[in-house]
Amino acid sequence: MFRIGKEEAEAAARVMESKMLFRINDGLKEVEHFEEEWAETIGTKYSICVSGGTAALIAALVGLEIGPGDEVIVPGYTFMATATAVLAAGAIPVIAEIDDSLTLDPADVEKKINKNTKAIIPVHICGFPANMDKIMELARKYNLKVVEDACQADGGSYNGKRLGSIGDAGAFSFNHFKIISAGEGGAFVTDSRRVYERALVYHDGGSQFRPYANGLEIQPFMGAQYRISEILGAILRVQLQRLDGILTDLRKVKKTIMQALSDVKNLTFIRSNDIVGDCGTVLAFAFADEKTARTFAASQGVNGSLPIDSGKHVFTNWGPVMNKLGGHNNDVNPYLMEKNKELNMNYAKDMCPKTLDTLSRTVFISLDPDWNEEKINQVISSCREAAGRI
Numbered sequence: 001m002f003r004i005g006k007e008e009a010e011a012a013a014r015v016m017e018s019k020m021l022f023r024i025n026d027g028l029k030e031v032e033h034f035e036e037e038w039a040e041t042i043g044t045k046y047s048i049c050v051s052g053g054t055a056a057l058i059a060a061l062v063g064l065e066i067g068p069g070d071e072v073i074v075p076g077y078t079f080m081a082t083a084t085a086v087l088a089a090g091a092i093p094v095i096a097e098i099d100d101s102l103t104l105d106p107a108d109v110e111k112k113i114n115k116n117t118k119a120i121i122p123v124h125i126c127g128f129p130a131n132m133d134k135i136m137e138l139a140r141k142y143n144l145k146v147v148e149d150a151c152q153a154d155g156g157s158y159n160g161k162r163l164g165s166i167g168d169a170g171a172f173s174f175n176h177f178k179i180i181s182a183g184e185g186g187a188f189v190t191d192s193r194r195v196y197e198r199a200l201v202y203h204d205g206g207s208q209f210r211p212y213a214n215g216l217e218i219q220p221f222m223g224a225q226y227r228i229s230e231i232l233g234a235i236l237r238v239q240l241q242r243l244d245g246i247l248t249d250l251r252k253v254k255k256t257i258m259q260a261l262s263d264v265k266n267l268t269f270i271r272s273n274d275i276v277g278d279c280g281t282v283l284a285f286a287f288a289d290e291k292t293a294r295t296f297a298a299s300q301g302v303n304g305s306l307p308i309d310s311g312k313h314v315f316t317n318w319g320p321v322m323n324k325l326g327g328h329n330n331d332v333n334p335y336l337m338e339k340n341k342e343l344n345m346n347y348a349k350d351m352c353p354k355t356l357d358t359l360s361r362t363v364f365i366s367l368d369p370d371w372n373e374e375k376i377n378q379v380i381s382s383c384r385e386a387a388g389r390i
Contacts (some may be wrong), residue, residue: 002239049228052185052226059203063198077102148170155243158277182236201218201221249369250369261380261384287362308360
């Protein structure tokens with residue numbers, strides 16, 4: 001997905017030549033500059049660059065003071081880290097349905113809200129924006145926090161606002177499979193100074209010894225180690241310059257294919273909460289049944305896949321969650337904590353039937369920003385031919 005070239009190599013070499021690889025330094029300050037640039041890009045006051053999307057989610061939850069005794073609602077279709085990040089904070093993930101946009105279903109979210117619910121994590125899966133109007137409406141109604149999981153939606157938007165800037169905090173990933181990448185890495189964003197400081201302390205276990213400690217309004221507490229090196233920071237600064245160009249080209253490819261297939265009666269695109277803000281990484285079709293979906297996906301030249309087959313993104317396959325193995329030791333397993341014993345952890349393989357049904361009838365075609373006209377026309381032709389045979 002990402003584009004990379006000599007500029008990234010030169011940026012990494014610049015850091016190595018400086019011999020200042022640690023992110024806290026008096027030299028190039030690549031990570032610090034990236035944090036400033038990322039916050040400006042997303043439209044938030046604060047940003048922290050961390051080791052990955054999971055770290056960003058955990059930092060966000062810790063920043064929002066979520067822990068034992070709290071329930072956090074997550075969708076049944078997302079990478080498992082969305083749920084395990086909740087466990088890492090000591091809270092319990094409550095799994096909710098997705099709707100026909102493949103993102104968190106606000107109606108089911110409201111059904112699952114109770115006195116123990118503390119937060120909602122909408123996931124902008126595959127770059128599809130979640131229904132943030134409805135999510136934020138529920139958050140205001142029930143006094144809940146919102147953490148946007150934008151790990152698969154770097155730079156995407158909803159109603160003109162960048163994803164991650166709408167809720168109380170946002171999380172991003174820059175690993176190998178993302179729109180921009182340094183191999184690994186992630187970022188946390190927020191507009192709250194207190195949330196930022198708590199996440200800052202948590203992401204760096206040595207925070208009390210850092211130069212920034214004197215400016216903290218909170219008392220440092222025990223943290224983890226989610227820092228990244230200056231080399232990754234330098235690479236990400238170059239990657240950030242490529243972001244909008246990649247999104248523009250992805251959206252152009254997707255729009256061209258959708259317009260060309262709009263008159264094909266056997267093809268229905270999934271509903272989008274904001275097609276303009278959609279990242280354009282995936283073209284998705286909804287079919288009446290799984291058999292038809294599989295026939296279309298397997299047709300020559302389509303190269304489609306069904307999200308139900310992803311495995312790791314479907315709640316039924318989240319072993320540590322479904323088996324309630326939320327810690328390396330029973331004493332730190334949130335499922336066994338006294339404060340959590342009355343919380344909603346009644347998991348079952350069939351608890352989100354709408355999610356499983358929707359995923360089994362959907363076909364994905366992964367898109368590439370560097371597809372030329374010939375490749376785009378080939379995909380269009382193959383989809384037309386496949387649709388004519390179903």
